[in-house]
Amino acid sequence: MKYDVIVVGSGLSGLAAGIRLAMFDKRVVIVEKHTVVGGLNSYYTRKNRTIDVGLHAMTNYAPKGARSTPLGKLLKQLRLSHDDFRLHEQEMSAIRFPDKCLHFTNDFELFKQEISEQFPDQIDGFMGLVKKIESYDELSLFTSEWTSSQDILKSYISNPILIDMLFCPLMYYGNASERDMDFYQFVIMFKSIFIEGFAKPLGGMTYILNLLVDKYKNLGGELRMDSEVESITSKNGIFKGVNLVGGDQLTADVLISSMGRVETLKCCNPPLELDWEDSGSTGQVSFMESLFALDQEPKNLGYPNSIVFFCTENQFRYEVPAELIDVSSGVLCCPNNFKYPENLSEGMIRLTNLASFRLWNTLSRREYIDAKKEWRAKALENLFTFFPDFRDSVVFLDSFTPKTIYKYTGHLNGAVYGSSKKAKDGTTPIRNLFICGTDQGFLGIVGATLSGISMANLHVLQSKSAQNR
Amino acid sequence: MNREEVRQAVVDILEDIAPDEDVSSIKDDISLREQMDLDSMDFLDIVMELRKRFNIEVPESDYQELVSMASCIKYLQPLLKDRQLAS
Numbered sequence: 001m002k003y004d005v006i007v008v009g010s011g012l013s014g015l016a017a018g019i020r021l022a023m024f025d026k027r028v029v030i031v032e033k034h035t036v037v038g039g040l041n042s043y044y045t046r047k048n049r050t051i052d053v054g055l056h057a058m059t060n061y062a063p064k065g066a067r068s069t070p071l072g073k074l075l076k077q078l079r080l081s082h083d084d085f086r087l088h089e090q091e092m093s094a095i096r097f098p099d100k101c102l103h104f105t106n107d108f109e110l111f112k113q114e115i116s117e118q119f120p121d122q123i124d125g126f127m128g129l130v131k132k133i134e135s136y137d138e139l140s141l142f143t144s145e146w147t148s149s150q151d152i153l154k155s156y157i158s159n160p161i162l163i164d165m166l167f168c169p170l171m172y173y174g175n176a177s178e179r180d181m182d183f184y185q186f187v188i189m190f191k192s193i194f195i196e197g198f199a200k201p202l203g204g205m206t207y208i209l210n211l212l213v214d215k216y217k218n219l220g221g222e223l224r225m226d227s228e229v230e231s232i233t234s235k236n237g238i239f240k241g242v243n244l245v246g247g248d249q250l251t252a253d254v255l256i257s258s259m260g261r262v263e264t265l266k267c268c269n270p271p272l273e274l275d276w277e278d279s280g281s282t283g284q285v286s287f288m289e290s291l292f293a294l295d296q297e298p299k300n301l302g303y304p305n306s307i308v309f310f311c312t313e314n315q316f317r318y319e320v321p322a323e324l325i326d327v328s329s330g331v332l333c334c335p336n337n338f339k340y341p342e343n344l345s346e347g348m349i350r351l352t353n354l355a356s357f358r359l360w361n362t363l364s365r366r367e368y369i370d371a372k373k374e375w376r377a378k379a380l381e382n383l384f385t386f387f388p389d390f391r392d393s394v395v396f397l398d399s400f401t402p403k404t405i406y407k408y409t410g411h412l413n414g415a416v417y418g419s420s421k422k423a424k425d426g427t428t429p430i431r432n433l434f435i436c437g438t439d440q441g442f443l444g445i446v447g448a449t450l451s452g453i454s455m456a457n458l459h460v461l462q463s464k465s466a467q468n469r
Numbered sequence: 470m471n472r473e474e475v476r477q478a479v480v481d482i483l484e485d486i487a488p489d490e491d492v493s494s495i496k497d498d499i500s501l502r503e504q505m506d507l508d509s510m511d512f513l514d515i516v517m518e519l520r521k522r523f524n525i526e527v528p529e530s531d532y533q534e535l536v537s538m539a540s541c542i543k544y545l546q547p548l549l550k551d552r553q554l555a556s
């Protein structure tokens with residue numbers, strides 16, 4: 001059977017691309033190597049608990065009716081209503097550094113007020129930066145020159161602590177590069193976190209993924225699980241088809257891949273010459289995450305916020321650590337502290353720290369298991385110099401590392417935000433082979449979904465050559 | 470299809486592409502973009518739906534004909550005159 005389009009990966013970007021294509025009667029198949037959908041944002045079950053892997057919070061919250069926001073566009077394009085996502089807004093989040101703490105909610109005015117109170121001499125500069133951000137076209141699909149956000153921030157803000165405090169959440173939730181951030185990405189993240197804000201779907205990722213899979217299947221889309229793409233074949237530089245592990249071959253006019261850019265190019269047959277730019281930009285940034293199920297609500301234990309981005313030292317370092325993990329900064333997420341109609345069944349705290357794939361990957365199995373315990377304990381010890389101790393309330397815990405992320409998503413180095421070089425228009429050296437998702441440049445749950453939509457629109461639905469096929 | 474049916478066909482499409490929208494209050498003479506916050510992605514959807522439902526190709530140079538309900542009807546009626554409004 002020949003398809004119009006093969007989509008590789010059933011993460012959010014792949015599912016979204018699939019839905020758009022199936023909606024307009026394209027013969028489309030999504031091939032996924034794992035047995036569960038979701039990719040970087042999936043879920044697993046352990047001891048009768050269903051645990052979200054990725055989701056802390058959905059960024060880009062917009063109320064019903066705000067149609068020109070990223071969330072509004074996403075819902076319209078997938079023909080879902082706002083109610084379908086069952087979103088519940090955050091209570092309050094915080095950025096906590098040794099001497100300063102900034103709170104924010106889904107009302108941007110509060111954040112401005114926090115900054116004017118905590119950094120009175122910086123508010124004018126900050127407002128200048130906001131003005132620049134608001135007028136910036138960050139969603140353009142045309143690649144622009146790398147622009148240093150560090151340099152731009154320094155031109156508006158003279159206090160290095162405030163600069164680090166602004167970077168901390170934006171980097172943790174969406175920066176593929178170490179230390180600095182391409183400015184368009186900074187703008188995307190700034191808008192999605194500070195101006196728009198956080199919400200969580202009732203029922204978590206399982207619910208959202210089921211919603212998307214049902215939509216896709218009802219539109220006639222085909223989903224092949226447990227089907228890993230082994231190679232992508234082309235002839236004279238034009239995409240032909242894929243070979244799956246186990247021997248099946250599929251052919252199609254177009255391939256849209258969410259595996260990652262380098263990961264996709266490495267699968268090509270005949271092989272492509274990867275230049276240094278390609279291989280040198282392979283993503284490095286990854287995380288260790290631990291989750292703690294509690295015998296009570298986090299609030300009762302002194303954790304009232306939805307998400308806290310913290311740094312226990314005065315200088316924030318967003319880079320691959322020289323040890324297995326860097327305990328000096330991280331993200332704390334309390335899924336309970338969202339405005340749900342009723343309390344969740346169990347209290348939960350999640351803790352994310354920067355981690356080194358290379359170091360985790362050198363460990364033997366035995367060492368790996370011990371190291372997880374050891375570093376989880378170290379991360380907690382450092383956390384409790386700043387926050388109340390909750391160890392006595394833990395009824396279940398689990399951790400995953402960059403190695404886990406690599407194993408389940410195939411992203412090299414377990415790089416959560418992909419390559420530091422983005423292919424914004426999705427094109428590759430092979431004709432009719434396109435990239436969507438993380439490496440196209442829109443990150444996070446809402447970003448990845450929009451990425452799949454945009455690439456399906458641009459390269460299949462809108463494309464002149466596609467209409468004549 | 471008569472004028473009213475063509476209008477209904479367009480309303481049906483708008484209802485599908487903007488599920489949160491109240492399409493019953495659309496004014497014929499005001500641009501759709503303004504009334505419903507439609508963007509270029511939505512116009513792509515209108516064009517795709519016309520192709521899917523009625524096999525009509527709207528070339529990019531004609532997109533401006535879809536600017537308001539009134540202009541949609543004017544543009545589409547000749548193309549749809551021999552067609553039945555599907556259920």
Ligand SMILES: Cc1cc2nc3c(=O)[nH]c(=O)nc-3n(C[C@H](O)[C@H](O)[C@H](O)COP(=O)(O)OP(=O)(O)OC[C@H]3O[C@@H](n4cnc5c(N)ncnc54)[C@H](O)[C@@H]3O)c2cc1C
Pocket residue numbers: 008009010011012013014031032033034037038039040041053054055056057058059227228229230258259287289405408409410411416436437438439443444445446448
């Ligand atoms: C710990 C963690 C926390 C996060 N927290 C948040 C958050 O709070 N909010 C937020 O918005 N975002 C969060 N994210 C980011 C978000 O999950 C991602 O940006 C988004 O899910 C990326 O989707 P994608 O479709 O681009 O990629 P993926 O989800 O990685 O999709 C790629 C898919 O391709 C499949 N695949 C790979 N290779 C092959 C092959 N050869 N053959 C077949 N299939 C293949 C993979 O199995 C995978 O399913 C988090 C991520 C992680 C890991």
